[in-house]
Amino acid sequence: MADKKTVLAIDDLPMILAVYKNILDSQYDVKIAVSAMEALTLLKTITVDIFLVDIEMPDMSGFEFIHEIRKMPKFMSTPVIVISGHSSEDFAAHALSKGANMFIAKPVKPANLLAQVSNLLEHTPQNKLFALLSR
Numbered sequence: 001m002a003d004k005k006t007v008l009a010i011d012d013l014p015m016i017l018a019v020y021k022n023i024l025d026s027q028y029d030v031k032i033a034v035s036a037m038e039a040l041t042l043l044k045t046i047t048v049d050i051f052l053v054d055i056e057m058p059d060m061s062g063f064e065f066i067h068e069i070r071k072m073p074k075f076m077s078t079p080v081i082v083i084s085g086h087s088s089e090d091f092a093a094h095a096l097s098k099g100a101n102m103f104i105a106k107p108v109k110p111a112n113l114l115a116q117v118s119n120l121l122e123h124t125p126q127n128k129l130f131a132l133l134s135r
Contacts, residue, residue: 004029005049005121010039010065011083012057016106020052023110024117036060040068043075050121051080055095066099079120083108 007028009020017032024030031046033039037059039051051069055062062082069075079102082095087105095103102116 006031006047007050007052007117008033008039008042008046008048009052010034010036010057010062011052011054013054016054019108020113023108023113027114028117036062036065036068039065043069043072048075048078050117051078052117053080053082053100055082055084055086063095063098070099081116081120083113 005028007020007024008031009017009024010033011017011020012034014034017034021030021032031042031048033042036053036057051066053062053065057065060068062084066080066082069078069080080100081102081104082092082100083104083106084091084095085106092103092105101120104113104116
């Protein structure tokens with residue numbers, strides 16, 4: 001069996017991170033960070049296949065975090081799912097305009113989170129070249 005893909009979940013509430021870990025742990029290698037700054041530090045030592053990002057965090061917002069990782073060649077096209085308590089269509093559209101690939105409103109439904117993570121990992125931008133070549 002191939003190595004598990006790595007998910008980095010970033011949220012300032014440890015209870016939320018525990019929920020994500022519980023949902024995803026059987027299929028993915030789940031890393032957690034309680035702040036965007038901690039996540040940026042972690043990125044110096046780990047490879048990440050997909051990010052789960054909260055927006056409202058004390059040290060740096062999720063939007064600022066996405067902006068930072070999109071400047072890093074290694075993570076320019078790594079999928080990002082924004083998970084937020086803000087559930088308006090305008091907020092979701094804003095998240096997508098800021099570099100997120102997907103938006104999920106809290107509270108998260110386990111089956112939905114698993115499906116969205118799996119879907120984004122199968123259809124990441126890195127696969128675009130293959131898609132173009134296989135036409």
